[in-house]
Structure formats: structure tokens, C-alpha cells
Amino acid sequence: MVLVVLGIDALDPELVDATDHPNLTLDSHRSIETINSVEGEPSTHELWPTIITGLTPEDHGLKLDDGVAWENPLLRYGSAAANYVIPDGLQTRIGAWLLNNTGEDAFRVPATYYQKNGISTVFDGREAATIGIPNYVVDPENEDREHSLRRNLGDLFERNGNAPGGHTSADPVAFYEQCLEMSMVRLARARRALRGGQKELVFAYTSGLDLIGHVSYDHPTLQMQAYGELDEFVGEVVGDLREDDELLLVSDHGLQDGVHTHEAMVAGTSPRLVEEIDSVLDVRAAIEAELRHRDHSGPDGESLSIEDNDAVTSQLEDLGYM
Numbered sequence: 001m002v003l004v005v006l007g008i009d010a011l012d013p014e015l016v017d018a019t020d021h022p023n024l025t026l027d028s029h030r031s032i033e034t035i036n037s038v039e040g041e042p043s044t045h046e047l048w049p050t051i052i053t054g055l056t057p058e059d060h061g062l063k064l065d066d067g068v069a070w071e072n073p074l075l076r077y078g079s080a081a082a083n084y085v086i087p088d089g090l091q092t093r094i095g096a097w098l099l100n101n102t103g104e105d106a107f108r109v110p111a112t113y114y115q116k117n118g119i120s121t122v123f124d125g126r127e128a129a130t131i132g133i134p135n136y137v138v139d140p141e142n143e144d145r146e147h148s149l150r151r152n153l154g155d156l157f158e159r160n161g162n163a164p165g166g167h168t169s170a171d172p173v174a175f176y177e178q179c180l181e182m183s184m185v186r187l188a189r190a191r192r193a194l195r196g197g198q199k200e201l202v203f204a205y206t207s208g209l210d211l212i213g214h215v216s217y218d219h220p221t222l223q224m225q226a227y228g229e230l231d232e233f234v235g236e237v238v239g240d241l242r243e244d245d246e247l248l249l250v251s252d253h254g255l256q257d258g259v260h261t262h263e264a265m266v267a268g269t270s271p272r273l274v275e276e277i278d279s280v281l282d283v284r285a286a287i288e289a290e291l292r293h294r295d296h297s298g299p300d301g302e303s304l305s306i307e308d309n310d311a312v313t314s315q316l317e318d319l320g321y322m
Contacts (some may be wrong), residue, residue, distance in 0.1 A: 001244040002194050003290055004237065005203040006187070007051070007133065008230070009044060010210035012254030013265035021227060023235040026247065029267035033279035034253045037064050041260040042253035045107060047280055048134040048205065051250060052121045053114070054284035060119055062109060062135055107134035122284045123201070126291070129193035131204035132186050144189065146206065153178070163233040169215040176212055176222050180229055183208035187233045189241050200291060210255060217258035241269065246290060248273050250283055 013031035016024045035050060037043035043064050046057040057063045079287065087234075114121050114136070123130060130138055132146055143151070155170040169175045183206040190204035209226055216223040234249070241247060247269045254261035266283070269272040272293070277286045 001242075001294060002197065002199060003201050003246050003248065003287065004190060004194055004241070005201070005248045005287060006190060006234065006237065006249060007048065007203065007205035007250050007252070008209055009205065009207045009252060010213050010255035010260070011249065011251035011265055012213075012256060012261060014254060014256070014261075014265050015224070015227060016265070016267075018275075021231040023231045023238055024227065024249065024267060026238075026249065026267040028271040028274050029239075029265060030274055031263045031265050032277055032278070032282070034262060034264040035280060036262065039064065042262065042264075044134055044207070044252055047252035048107075048136070050134060051252065051280050051283045052123070052203075052298070053119055054122075054132065054281055055119065056281070060114075061117060062113075079235035108137050109136045109138060111136050111139045122287050123203070126201055127199045128201040128203060129190075129199045130204070131189045131193065131207045133203060133316050134207075145185040146208075149178055149182050172215050172219050172222060176213060176226065179208035179211045180226065181208075182206060182211075183230060183233060187237060193235055194237070194240050194245070201287070213255035214258055238269075246270055246273060246294075246296065248287070248290075250280075252280060 001217075009025065013029070016028075016029070018025040034042045035047060035269045037046055037057070042126050043057075045064050046062055049055075049060045049062045050057060053060050101199075113119075121136070122128075123136075130136060132144065153175070186204050186206035190202055193199055193202040193204070209230055213223050216226075238247060249265075249267040251264045251266075254265070264280055266274045266277045273290055274284065276289065277283055
């Protein structure tokens with residue numbers, strides 16, 4: 001039996017509707033509290049480590065000193081000293097230039113960080129598949145298609161402090177297509193891990209909805225179109241669930257008018273999955289409670305047939321992802 005957790009960055013509780021988005025709301029869904037960074041907005045960089053550890057950013061140590069401007073790894077060294085010698089506005093402009101003009105990925109802290117710092121995660125001691133989780137990178141030498149696309153967005157996604165959402169796109173429609181492709185990759189990988197039947201926990205993350213939201217302040221129909229398509233993608237995961245499998249959706253914050261909002265959300269195939277989650281700090285405990293409540297052991301459990309597994313593999317191969 002498998003528990004699947006899909007981390008959907010910026011899934012907003014105010015923008016989902018049980019009638020229009022049955023697979024984004026599942027059997028039970030609710031709004032939950034999130035945590036703001038020092039910049040006043042929820043930060044992806046900080047929040048996914050919080051979700052997998054149950055710790056505040058102050059306790060797990062992955063914090064931003066200057067919002068998105070300092071997410072780039074090139075700025076990590078000496079950033080504390082820079083706060084004393086570089087004015088905040090210039091810091092932001094330097095950070096924006098680096099994010100726009102280098103190939104570095106902002107969310108690539110290796111999984112070994114947690115062990116080295118004595119920090120436990122929801123994955124410890126479990127047969128788990130971890131797919132694309134920000135700042136929990138099992139193999140820093142490899143990247144999947146979402147990482148590659150995100151790292152090479154170029155002028156399709158540029159940081160611009162003067163824009164309503166802090167970002168602009170040279171071609172929002174082309175950017176939309178690329179972001180949906182990114183989401184397809186991650187959810188297809190989750191389906192593959194689920195169908196394999198060898199893991200008790202499958203935890204996959206995608207940033208496509210967040211990225212689209214940041215540039216769609218002038219194109220609100222694009223954002224809602226993304227919700228509709230993502231609902232269909234998640235529906236394919238739902239279709240792969242066996243009788244005893246469960247699915248939990250988690251977001252780190254919402255996003256409206258191009259800006260992060262201060263509400264996140266959860267949704268589950270059982271009310272039991274979400275009823276004890278009041279904030280992002282509770283997600284780890286809820287996952288662990290579910291794994292204790294039911295036998296989600298993987299290796300000795302029933303897996304789908306080779307033919308079913310091959311069907312998903314074939315889809316990934318046709319898309320060029322395997």
C-alpha cells in the first residue's frame with residue numbers, strides 16, 4: 001500500500017472549487033496556515049524543508065536573508081557580511097541579475113544537509129521515493145526535466161522588482177506551456193513510483209502552478225486554465241490508486257495577482273488525512289500518522305502488473321523524459 005503526497009507549489013485554497021476541480025479538492029480539503037519569511041511573504045525555499053521536517057525555518061536553518069534575491073547559491077557565501085555593506089535595494093538588483101543570467105538553481109540543497117545537522121525528516125527509516133522536493137536533493141549531480149526547464153527559462157521568466165508580481169515573461173503563453181510540461185514530468189514520475197508498488201511513501205513536488213501565477217497578473221485566464229489542466233493531471237494519479245492507497249495534496253502558500261498569499265491548503269482522499277493539519281508545521285506529523293495507521297509497506301505488497309508499469313514508462317519515453 002502506498003501513500004502519495006503531491007506538493008503543488010502555490011495551490012491556493014481560494015482558487016479551487018470542488019465542482020470544477022474535483023481532483024484538487026479530493027474527498028476533503030481545507031485551508032491551512034503558512035509561515036512568512038523575513039521579507040513578509042511565504043518562501044518556497046524555506047517552506048518545503050518545514051513541510052518535510054515539521055520545523056520552523058529558524059530551527060531547520062534554511063532561511064532567506066533577502067527574499068528571492070538571495071536564493072541563488074552564488075550568494076550564499078558571504079551573504080551575511082553583504083548585509084552590512086550592500087544596501088537592500090542593491091542586494092535585490094544583484095540577486096535579480098544573478099537569477100536572470102546564471103544557470104544556477106535556487107532550491108538545490110542536498111539531502112545530506114539534514115543528517116549533517118542532526119535534523120530528521122519524514123523520509124527517515126522509510127522506503128520512500130522523493131521527487132523534486134526543493135532543498136532535499138538526493139542526487140545533486142542529476143536533474144530531471146523540470147529542473148532543466150526551470151534552470152533555462154531565460155527571458156520567459158525574469159525577476160523584475162517593478163512588475164506587480166515581481167516577475168515578467170517575454171511570452172506568457174509559451175511560458176505557460178513550458179510550466180505545464182514541468183508539472184507533467186513530476187506527476188508522471190509520481191505515477192511511475194506509485195505503480196511500482198515498492199515504496200510506502202511517494203512524495204513528489206512541482207512548481208509549474210507557482211511559476212504561471214507569478215506572470216499571469218495580466219493574464220488571469222492563464223492561471224485558472226492551469227488549475228483546470230493540473231486537475232486533470234492529478235486525476236491521472238487518482239486513477240492509478242489502488243483500493244488501499246491514499247493521496248495527499250499539499251501547498252506551501254497561495255498565489256493571487258502575481259503575489260504569494262498567506263494561506264496554504266491540503267486535500268486528501270480521506271478526511272483522516274487532513275483533519276489534523278492546521279498549518280504547514282503539521283504536515284509531517286499527519287503523514288507519519290497515516291503511515292502508522294495503515295500498512296503502507298511497499299516491497300512485500302502487491303504491485304501493478306508489468307504491463308501497467310510499462311504503460312507509464314512508455315508515456316515518459318514518448319515525452320523524452322526517460
